[in-house]
Amino acid sequence: MIRRGRGSTGTGRRTALPDGTYAPTERVREGAGGTLVVAFHGDDGRRATFDVSTLPLPGWHQVLAAAFAERTGPAGGLRTLSAAGSGWGSLGRLMRFLGSLPQPPAVPGRLTPDHLTAFHAHRTATAPVTGYRDLADARVLFTLPALREHVSPEALDHLQRRLPAPRSATTSERGVVSAAAGAGRLTTGYSDGELARLMAALRADAAKIRDRIRAGEKLLRRYQHAPASLNEEDRELGRMLQMMAATGQVPTPPGARLNPFAPERVQLAGHLFLTLRDLPPLMLLAAALSERNGETIKELPVGHRLLEDRAVELVIVKRRRGARRWFETLTWEIGVPGRELHTPGGFYLLLLELTARSRQWCGSPLLWCVWRNGHGARLDVADNHLAPFENSLRGTPILPTAWAANRPRPLLAAPQGSAAALPLQVSFNRIKTSMEVRRTKRMGGHLPSAAKSNSMPVLFRNYLSGDPVITSWAEEVLGEALVDAEQAARQAHERAMQAAGGGPRVLHGPTDTTTSGNARPALETGWTACVDHDHHPLTGKQCQVSFLDCFHCGNCLVTRDHLPRVLALLDALAQRRHELPEEDWWARYGPTWVAIRQDILAKFTPAELEQAQAAKPGDALLDLVENPWETP
Template sequence: MRELPDGRLVVAFHGDDDRRRVFDISRLPLPGWHQPLAAAVAERTGPGGGLRTFSAATTGWGAQSRLVKFLASLPQPPTSPDQLTPDHLEAFHDHRANSTPTTALRDLGEARMLFTLTSLRDKVTAEVLDHVQRRLPTPRTPEPATAAPDAENPPASAKRLTSGYSDGELERLLAALRADAAKIRDRIRAGEDLLRRYRADPLALDERDQDLGRMLEQMAATGQVPTPAAVRPSPFCPERQELAGRLFLRLRDLSPLMLLQAALSERNGETIKELPVRHRVLEGRAVELVIVKRRRGARRWFETVTWEIGAPGRELHTPGGFYLLLLELTARSRQRCTSPLLWSVWRNGHGAGLGVADDHFAPFQDSLSCTSVLPTAWAANRSRPLLADPQPSTGAEGASPATAVPRLPLQVSFNRVKTSMEVRRTKRMGGHLPSAAKSNSMPVLFRNYLSGDPVITAWAEEVLGEALIDAEQAARQAHDRAVQAAGGGPRVLNGPVDTSALQDSGLSPAMAGKAAAGDLDTGWTACADHDRHPLTQEPCQVTFLDCFHCGNCLVTRDHLPRLLGLLDALAQRRRELAEDVWWVRYGPAWVAVRQDILAKFTPAELQQAQVDKPHDALLDLVENPWEMP
């Protein structure tokens, strides 16, 4: 913060992203606020403040300026910070919520940070400090639309997709990016090769190549693109654009190159825009550079990464090899603008309003948003436009193909590319988040990229389904092994429960009478011979859950209500335990009841048993207390 000779009070900003700006406090109303506000802005944007990039500082300055201008517009404005009241801040929030609701909370949050700084904290009342430190109000829910949007003419404010691409869409996108990047590479390398041959021996070239080589020589020496012969001179003639592309990267080339680098490196668009020139090649196999990863907190933005270079000719498939290729393609323009950033391009100076024919510049040197990169326009304007996957038809059955839903252009953005690569890496790691987390923490990876994404959701459902099938098969095999070892499994009587039917199942008359009277009942079934287990030939020592594998187990129609109650208890326990633990502990018994017992009764018998089903509490009693979840 300093006061200029002309009386203006300004704050000079130099961010961690090496971008600069001067905030003129004197241009704001309410002169009584200028001195403390300048000190607060200097503290907020200084080395220890939270606004340490050009975009963050500019956004914060905008919120602070809007607050002061609103206070000045009041009938009785607070002319100094000590006159500010909570009612003023409430009125400011209501004004912003009515005019621009999307930024109302952000402006109020910036006011909170501003008034809690040491420069302003002692100059406002305690009531104001208490007010700004309260929880911010909940965002208002937008009113539902009154009419359905027009599919052919969607509104300009329609929400852009942020989910990742399907596997087919991603493959088509990567193929298109590599194809366009290869065209750009071959175009510039062909121009460099012609320039080299022209410098070596102009007379060895035919007349057409000699003329083109002469113009390329002039471009390489001066950076200026001449108007080709036999072309009418014009500031915007397309022939100059085509000629410039033989040696220089152009603005229209940025979209495919930046998107491909984002996909290969699995980084977001902001990081790709700020890729540096400075790097180190490690034994010809990898390239090491320091990249910028924003929104990690103060002094945590820079990260050293190592990218694989790959085999010669594979530069379009590895992040390090493609980075070195980009250095090659941008080298000539970077010599003219001397930028420390990777991206340097040629542009028509007349089209940029510079008053000159040619300009070599770094498009993201001053700000990440100063140059528009339109990935969706690139995808739609290709000779073979990229299309999204066909949408499922919602028409009636038997509709003619002419009424099918048309395929829409693919929405391309850095966010969707980043999400897709995060999903692909997570799937490759088998869903293990600690291994899949690369440029973000596990909570950020799940919350911002994986949660709700249709591709990862479908994959997770498929994996879970396969895991459940594997677990059920393992339980089935465990049950079969137990049945073979314990006498062949339960005997099921699906008819009337009387002594003759029980004798027909192999019971002695005495045991059949006891079974018919219910004297042999155990937990959920009956036991034909408790004193001699089929496996040990000794008194039974197993739990009631193991009865379902035993040859002494007897199941009749009278046991159905208790068995259905047991299944409900197992279902409740399944919600309390991990799937793998539940299947190991209860899976064999569940399989035996579902497949070996209930399948032998009719639907009418099961429906009647459902009416008499008890609330099963026996499962808590048959297990040891330390085994309960």
Template sequence: MSRRGRGSTGPGRPAAMPVGAYTPAAPVQQGADGTLVVAFCGDDGRSRSFDVSRLPLPGWHQVLAAAFAARTGPAGGLRTLSAAGTGWGSLVRLMRFLDSLPEPPTTPGELTPAHVAAFHTHRAATAPATARQDLTRARLLFSLPELRQHVSPQVIDYLQRRLPAPRTSPPLAAGTRAACPPPAGGTRRLTTGYTDGELARLLAALRADAARIRDRIRAGEDLLRRYQTDPLALDDRERTVGRMLEQMAVTGKVPVPPGARPNPFAPERLQLAGRLFLTLRDLPPLMLLAAALSERNGETIKELPIAHRLLEGRAVDLVIVKRRRGARRWLETVTWEIGAPGRELHTPGGLYLLLLELTARSRRLRGSPSPLLWCVWRNGYAAGLKVADDHCAPFEQSLRGTPILPSAWAANRPRPLLADPQPGDCASQGPGEGLPLQVSFNRIKTSMEVRRTKRMGGHLPSAAKSNTIPVLFRNYLSGDPVITAWAEEVLGEALVDAEQAARRAHERAAQVQGGGPRVLPGPSGATALKEAGVAPSSARQVADGGLDTGWSACVDHDHHPLTGQSCEVSFLGCFHCGNCLITRDHLPRLLGLVDALAQRRRELPQEQWWQRYGSAWAAIRHDILTRFTPAELEQAQAHKPHDATLDLVENPWETP
């Protein structure tokens, strides 16, 4: 190539091509000793070789190698080392099961639907938690052209069938949580988020431990700086420690402090290493705090990069990994706030820059550079390296290479974290007693998703940050006791507001229409009505039902209190009118109307129901039925009609 830069191409001038032909490496490599290896190089920078020749049933090897290479290749769906390893594990289990059959299929063409069904039955009996996933991965592998053309169509049709849904335990009641250990021993793993008290205590503990780690390393750096500037200004003890710190900063090796046992595993040596370097025991609080502040899962926190950009000293911009989004869709650019000086433990950007500071020395002393943030000192003998010191990137080769054990960190603190007592715990808890708090990245992620959703007022499009709306609701919000209790509280407040608004609407309507309906409890005969103040000319008609409307009586239909003219409002408007008269005889029909309104409430949106029926319902419930005794209401309930004729007072197009 001789032409470079802008302007080197154009119409009639094609792009310069490299000299020579490019021959990519074969995805399946055949060794001289008969081995058949699939070379994997993932988008996460990790690589591995999968030896297909070690599987049983040699007649499958060539076809399986081609199919697995396509599944893990650049256009495949398994583009990370963990995903490829999981797919390989399912393939190994399938082949070993087929080999264990009395008459195994020696070639792909001999595979039958009965073999696949037997594999699923075997996995469901031995490992029900992963049986469905194994069959799903087999279906994706057999759907590839490299393998599909070698098996019978009946097998493909069987694999394409809908898989049976896994059995799940019944959901917990709202506001409760599984807190009792299973009878066989051990504790039940929780997946719901934390309560407000648990989350507050957890965040306080994480910040306290992170501050202790920060202050410890900064104190060591300050002592090293003072020793290198003027060692004579230090006392004997500080001068001795400063000399060892200078040796550690140059070589990366931690000496055995004076007076300690000459043993690489001496605790004094680990304590000295922590004065300049992060250690493995520092990872849980720092990683958990990063997950809480950034509201990301543990996988993303483990793969935080060191490449970043500072935006005017106010934010940090970096590219993070969000797995399980599909091929070529799991990189995302985020911008994290840095915050004010001294507040680095409260903002994601500030904590990220602090972690870069705390891991800087180990990254410089490490033999080969790593693009990942996390780099710590560890005892090489404990890692089986036959050396005393090792500066490693614990998640460079695998996300599962270094266990974090968050629950062990929470339980082994000087002040252990305890869970809130729950109603219905198996054993009574005395003062100061409680179950250990189960800490995990998933629970922290769920808790932060719940809190963000609450801050957004429950608006899921605004609350969906790192997941889609269906994933946010299904995997984080649905069934969580905190969000359930909050939703019930919000719904209860909304219902109270709607009911109060309906009562105010009824009171305003009644004020301009003669003061509202007249309710006459007690006897409803003509004499009793006259004694209650009803005009003699109307008392007899009311007693005989001659003035009845839909659910009440109207003493002056020709003169509406508001207009002075003949009434033209709906029968539901009678409950705000001064001409409305209600006696004990109207109770059965009123109770039937209340039931009809309740049924209509289940059929219409809440906003529409309150707008159409709210004021009438409030008048009946609060101003009319409360005037009668419980005995009168009970007697009327026994004579309540089944049809409240509610449809007769509405326009046909308004009926749901």
């Protein structure tokens, strides 16, 4: 195939095609000893074979192999090794259950809804969450063309029904999940103090690793160019470093025990290579700076592109997004020299530098390449350079909590009450949650702007909902908003009083009491009385305002007889507060609420309020004084 760059095709020019005839690889084939296997090559570059012959019920094998090959093929939904392994496990559990029945369905056509109901009941009794996933995987597999034609319509209809939801794990207020999801395991983010201490510890340990390897590289260069300038101890160390750089093998230091597990070899290897014990702080810091989850950090690639030495562009793996949506191109800021531990792009380039020696010997396209003691890994060699997550994301345990507890200065969680501080539980999930919370706070709680690597529903449901930091911040923001709304309502009430004659007047006599300068009795209104309905203080004309606006008017008269109705109105306003958004409620009813609380109730004694509370009517008549289209 010949291609000469972009724009090589166009009108009148043929599209470049591969030479020869393309023959796709058979994914279902016979293995050694006549077995039937399905070959898998995922989008993550990992390969595996799944032996269908190990499953019970041989009459199912051929169609199961074809269906599973379609499910894990290029157009299927299981395109990583971990996803294919999970699907294979669900299939194996179903087939082993069917094979254990007194009268198993020997071929797919004999599968009945009763078999599927019994399988669901069996899995629900033992593992509810896994049982739900097993039935969901079976539904997808059985509806594929390779298997659908061999299963009865009744069984297919049974699988298409809505699956019963699994029992969810209960979570306490402190974010501790019950035993169903791992007892004592925290899922919430860190407090501000915990996150600050964690980030300081990660940067401190990463700086030690960086300085250690750079010092070893510097000593190696000095030994290669001017060995005579070194003292005897450094010259001996330089000689061993040169041998390590040339062969990738770590010798036993002079004076160390002749023991394949000697810690002196690990210490010597650390002068040029990353070791397994270096992974926790480096990987956790990478997750914090990039704000990505642990799976993405484990699969960071070597391939990248520099953008004017200011940013790094690379393609990462973002799982659980659906078929053919696992890859994402992103750009990380490099930052100024010396700030590599504070920017994702600068830290990524630093990691490339620290892992370069081991990558030379293992040749992996992934970022994380380390040296390990071959004897400790029970290999036939003394030294082994490997990419620990190339074959499986679970191939090498990181144990971040053990790293935090075994540091010279262990990390402790924030104390709860009078209890002593406990070791800080560290995990990729908690770091990711903390970073999502902080970014959401920086964006002012605006989810469309805060959603970075997840959709808005996923961001809220899996990271923000229930987190104590975001809950406390939201309560603080809401409290400030309510204070601002109340202040605005008070200012609106004061402006209305100044324009309408100074606000209501409170008397302790009966309603028909005449006021000085006015021989006529006061006119009853909705909840108060009006001393001069024909002359509004602002316009001088007949009053046309709402009864709610009476509470700002100088003609408003309130006596002890009005108090029960005013209290009923206050209850009605409180009920409307549950029916309207806070912003709309304060704009419509806030000034009236302020006038009642501040200018009327404050002028009555507690005994008078208690007596009026017992006599207040059941209907406040609020609906009658508002236009019907304004009623919420």
